[in-house]
Amino acid sequence: MTDRHEHKRSTQASAEERHARRAFRNAMSAGLKRTYDRVSEKSVPDEFMQLLQAADRKAKA
Numbered sequence: 001m002t003d004r005h006e007h008k009r010s011t012q013a014s015a016e017e018r019h020a021r022r023a024f025r026n027a028m029s030a031g032l033k034r035t036y037d038r039v040s041e042k043s044v045p046d047e048f049m050q051l052l053q054a055a056d057r058k059a060k061a
Contacts, residue, residue, distance in 0.1 A: 013021075
């Protein structure tokens with residue numbers, strides 16, 4: 001079994017590489033936030049709420 005830390009690069013990334021990675025992470029983060037913000041605004045279907053309520057009742061019994 002190999003240690004995860006063995007796979008790290010031994011050389012430092014240039015400032016340009018670090019900037020590019022940071023920009024990519026920020027763009028991905030913004031895109032995911034936009035996507036999931038829209039999802040969170042949708043209402044929960046009644047059937048799903050009924051399933052959750054039934055599960056709660058069963059867990060309390």
